[in-house]
Amino acid sequence: MQRGISGRFEPSVAHGLACPGFIPxxxxxxxxxxxxxxxxxxxxxxxxxxxxxxxxxxxxPDAAMFLYSYVRKEAVLSSQIEGTQSSLADLLMFEEDAAPGVPIDDVTEVSCYVAALDHGIARLAQDFPLSSRLICELHEHLMQSGRGAGKAPGQYRRIQNWVGGPSPSTASLVPPPPQHIAQCIADLENFLNDVPQRHAPLVKAALSHVQFETIHPFLDGNGRVGRLLIPLVLLNEKVLQQPLLYLSLFFKVHRSRYYELLTRVRTHGDWEAWLDFFLDAVQLCATQAVDTARQINQLVSRDRLRIAALGRTAASATLVFEALAKRPVRSVHSICKETLQSPGTVNTALLRLESIGIVREMTGKRRGRVFGYSAYLDTLNRDALFDAPLATSG
Structure with a gap:
């Protein structure tokens, strides 16, 4: 449905240039x-x-094992949309105190995304409301270090910004002037908490994502906070018990269409076209998550059987393997700490696992070595589901 423009314009100034800020x-x-x-x-x-x-x-059998890696995969993808080069392996190596293969600011930025999501999950588990305060807390965690530290973490912007284009005059969006942000977020908070009426959880997640992106209340990190809102809404609505739905890969693959539909909501009020796209994303991403989890579960089960056939080294190798199944990139020190085995025993087990193709060493060094569960990482990074063109509802 085309309702017409879904907001109003008010004069503003960005970088000394007059521009109309859009208030949804x-x-x-x-x-x-x-x-x-x-x-x-x-x-x-x-x-x-x-x-x-x-x-x-x-x-x-162990949902936490899958959740640990899947959350980090989402952190990488969401941050890549904003221009970071960090991979899942880079993030996992960083968490093991090993040097990633990209600039440290990139991987720190991704790590902060994980921290923000963890914080949001913990707050909701404490029955804290999905509110403007929580949104600011998410942003504070997201921007706590690296390149975000100087971007007013947890505080709404006090200057006019714009989205797309080198200047406000060529921007695809000039969000609300700073003095209107608090009211816009308060209105969004009401919607998230069923004022004036209740909406289905998926509809709430879809509409609130667009509204937040339109408000763009922070100096930086708006896209990542907007994407974080989606799983948090579904958790808050008790639709999901764990934050397993992430749409960043879909948005990344269909980036042009994604931005086109956000704009069309603002210019034509066509929320239905956005919902059509969003529901495609939910169905495909949920299906992929289920398929990936099953593949990983089958992989781990098969490899356990392979290790059980190793003979006298099977017991120690199994302990090492289970540590890697929980976190697929581990340092020797980390494995020793978890399995309570000596470095010599762990190194021997890792060499045995490497000889049968289950793990690979990732640093190329003799000291401070880090090993990855190769097939596990490959399965997480397999995203063939989105090669197909988008369907539409007509």
């Missing part, structure tokens, strides 16, 4: 969402996919 109309859309049969079917299919995803927490 509070949610929900007026008129209300128009649920065509195809769009309703997509909503139903997305809910089914989320149900299958949520069941992983009870079906997997």
């Amino acid at each position: 109309t509070p949610l929900p859309p007026i008129p209300g969402l128009e649920w065509s049969a195809p769009l309703q079917e997509k909503l139903d299919q997305a809910h089914l996919a989320l149900g299958r995803l949520d069941s992983l927490t009870t079906l997997l």
